[in-house]
Amino acid sequence: MVKTTVYLPDELEVRLDAEAAATGVSKAELIRRGISMLLDASERPRNDAPxxxxxxxxxxxxxxxxxxxxxxxxxxxxxx
CATH class of the missing domain: 1.20.5 (Single alpha-helices involved in coiled-coils or other helix-helix interfaces)
Known part of the structure; x- marks a missing residue:
């Protein structure tokens, strides 16, 4: 894995903390899941050339x- 720094607005940080505490899932994992969901839903064509x-x-x-x-x-x- 690669470490990346992300700056979050205070409100988003509070919501992320609450979700992590409520679900028992780390903030990092929630962020990874969110990014994955965004990219999976992207309409941008993928270049799947071999x-x-x-x-x-x-x-x-x-x-x-x-x-x-x-x-x-x-x-x-x-x-x-």
Missing amino acids: LPVFHSGRSRDADEMREDIYQQIKRRSARR
């Missing part, structure tokens, strides 16, 4: 391939 195939001319170990795939996903995420 990941590229890498042809480097040499064999690579699993760690190198994992890093290549990670970098490709990171570049795609930055464009969204």
